[in-house]
Amino acid sequence: DHTHADTLRTPIVAVLGHVDHGKTSLLDKIRGSAVSEGEAGAITQHIGATDIPLSTISGMAGELIDPDDFDLPGLLFIDTPGHHSFSTLRARGGALADIAVLVVDVNDGFQPQTEEAIDILRRTGTPFVVAANKVDTTPGWNPQEGEPIQRSMEAQSERAKSMLDENLYEIIGQLSDAGFSADLYWRVQDFQKNIGVVPLSALTGEGVPDLLTVLMGLSQRFMKEEMAIDVAGPGEGTVLEVKDERGFGATIDTVVYDGVIRNGDTIVVGGQNEPIVTEIRALLQPRPLAEIRTEKQFEKVAEVGAAAGVKIAAPDLDKAMAGAPVRVVRDRSVDEVVEEVKAE
Numbered sequence: 001d002h003t004h005a006d007t008l009r010t011p012i013v014a015v016l017g018h019v020d021h022g023k024t025s026l027l028d029k030i031r032g033s034a035v036s037e038g039e040a041g042a043i044t045q046h047i048g049a050t051d052i053p054l055s056t057i058s059g060m061a062g063e064l065i066d067p068d069d070f071d072l073p074g075l076l077f078i079d080t081p082g083h084h085s086f087s088t089l090r091a092r093g094g095a096l097a098d099i100a101v102l103v104v105d106v107n108d109g110f111q112p113q114t115e116e117a118i119d120i121l122r123r124t125g126t127p128f129v130v131a132a133n134k135v136d137t138t139p140g141w142n143p144q145e146g147e148p149i150q151r152s153m154e155a156q157s158e159r160a161k162s163m164l165d166e167n168l169y170e171i172i173g174q175l176s177d178a179g180f181s182a183d184l185y186w187r188v189q190d191f192q193k194n195i196g197v198v199p200l201s202a203l204t205g206e207g208v209p210d211l212l213t214v215l216m217g218l219s220q221r222f223m224k225e226e227m228a229i230d231v232a233g234p235g236e237g238t239v240l241e242v243k244d245e246r247g248f249g250a251t252i253d254t255v256v257y258d259g260v261i262r263n264g265d266t267i268v269v270g271g272q273n274e275p276i277v278t279e280i281r282a283l284l285q286p287r288p289l290a291e292i293r294t295e296k297q298f299e300k301v302a303e304v305g306a307a308a309g310v311k312i313a314a315p316d317l318d319k320a321m322a323g324a325p326v327r328v329v330r331d332r333s334v335d336e337v338v339e340e341v342k343a344e
C-alpha cells in the first residue's frame with residue numbers, strides 16, 4: 001500500500017546530559033505544562049519516549065511560534081539517564097536521535113557525562129541545542145513562570161542578570177573548548193554552524209517556550225527530508241533496553257524510526273552472538289494516565305508506526321542487545337534481513 005508513502009514523521013529528540021542536571025525535570029515540565037493547557041489528552045506516553053504534538057508545542061510556545069510555519073507533526077522526546085554506568089544507553093539514545101538537547105546545569109557547567117554526551121553528538125553528527133538549566137537558582141532571581149527567557153531576563157536585577165551571564169559565557173567557552181562555536185540562541189544566525197544556548201528553568205518553565213521553538217525550527221529546517229517515510233513500510237527501530245517483564249519474559253524497549261511494526265510480524269533483532277529471528281507475541285504501550293491504577297501496567301496494541309516507543313514481547317529476546325537494530329521482515333526473505341542486521 002503506497003498511498004500513504006512519504007508522510008512526515010515526528011523527529012526523535014534525545015535529552016542528554018550529566019546526572020542531576022535536570023533532563024527528566026525538563027520533560028516533566030513540558031508534560032506538566034501541556035496538562036495544564038488542557039492538552040493532556042494530546043500527549044502520548046510511549047515506552048521510553050514522550051510524544052508532544054505540534055498543537056501542544058505551539059500552545060506552550062505562545063507568541064514565539066506560528067504553527068502554520070511547520071508541517072512536522074511534533075517532537076518525540078527520549079529521556080536518557082545521566083549516571084556514568086548508563087553510557088551504552090546514552091550512546092544509543094544519541095545515535096538514534098535526529099536532534100538532541102544537551103542539558104547543562106548553569107551553575108555546574110560541563111561535567112564528565114556532559115563531555116561524554118558531546119562526544120556522542122560529535123561522532124554521530126547529531127545537531128543539538130544546549131539547555132542551560134536551573135537559571136532560577138541564580139541568587140536574587142525573580143521567577144517568571146513559563147515566560148520566554150528574554151522577557152524573564154528583563155525582570156531581573158542587574159546583579160542577577162550579570163551573574164547568569166557569567167555562567168552562560170562559561171558554558172559557551174566550554175563548548176568552544178570542545179570544538180563547537182556557540183552563542184545565546186537569539187544571536188545565532190546559522191544553526192548549522194553555531195550551537196544555540198537556551199537559558200531556562202525546568203522548575204519554573206521560563207525559557208521552555210524558547211527551547212521548543214528552537215527545536216521545532218531546527219527540525220523543520222534541517223530534518224524535513226529525512227522525516228519523509230513510507231508509513232506502511234516494514235518497521236525499523238533500535239533497542240533501547242532489554243527487560244524482563246512478568247508474564248512476557250525478556251522484552252525489548254524499542255524506538256521505531258521508520259515504517260510500521262505489527263503484532264505477529266517476524267522480526268530480526270541484533271543479538272549478543274548472532275541476529276535473533278522471532279515472531280512478535282505482543283506490542284505493549286503504557287496505559288493512559290487515567291487507567292494507571294489497574295493492575296496491568298501495559299496495554300496491547302495491534303501496530304505501532306514511526307516515530308514511537310514500544311515494548312516488544314517475543315520468544316528468544318534474552319540475548320538481544322541494547323543498541324541493536326530491529327527489522328520487520330514483511331515481504332522480504334529472512335536471510336536478506338539477517339544480512340542487513342549483521343551489516344549494521
Ligand code: GTP
Nearest residue numbers: 019020021022023024025081082083134201202203
Ligand atoms: P539523571 O536522570 O539522574 O541523570 O538526572 P536528571 O538530569 O534527570 O535530573 P532531574 O531532572 O532528576 O533533576 C535533578 C534535581 O535537580 C532534582 O532535585 C530537580 O528538582 C532539580 N532540578 C532540575 N531542574 C531544575 C531547575 O530548573 N531548577 C531547580 N531549582 N532545580 C532543578
Ligand code: MG
Nearest residue numbers: 023024080081
Ligand atoms: Mg533523569
